[in-house]
Amino acid sequence: MAFVILDACKDEKAGECVQICPVDCIEKGPDQFFIDPNLCIECGACVAACPVNAIVDEHDLAPEQEVQLEKAEAFFG
Ligand code: SF4
Ligand code: SF4
Structure with missing residues (x-):
């Protein structure tokens, strides 16, 4: 379970979220930032x-937003 x-x-480009994460699990991807779901x-x-209110709890993802979790999983492999 994770935030997405x-x-x-x-x-x-600013990455404000990266500075604040206590476990350092947010990284910059090719066109957006991603949260490592295994570390969050x-x-x-x-x-x-x-x-821009882009970060949500995995449990609150709308069906069409679930692809974002899949993208994060693929990014961290
Ligand atoms: S998730 Fe929000 S704070 Fe983090 S880099 Fe993207 S826009 Fe910035
Ligand atoms: S990515 Fe996860 S661990 Fe990092 S600040 Fe957000 S909720 Fe906390």
Whole structure:
């Protein structure tokens, strides 16, 4: 279980969430940032740091947003 970054993050360069994560599990991908679902401790600290509200709990993903979790899993392999 993890928090997931939605595509509202696309082309974001600032990465405010990266600075705030206590377990350092957010990395910059080719066109957006991703949370490593195997390392995220679900503390929720990154949610408030995101200026575009792109970070949500995996449990709150809409069906069409679940692809974002799959992309994160693929990114961290
Ligand atoms: S703070 Fe939000 S928009 Fe910025 S990199 Fe993190 S998820 Fe993307
Ligand atoms: S919920 Fe916590 S552990 Fe997970 S990515 Fe956000 S800040 Fe990091």
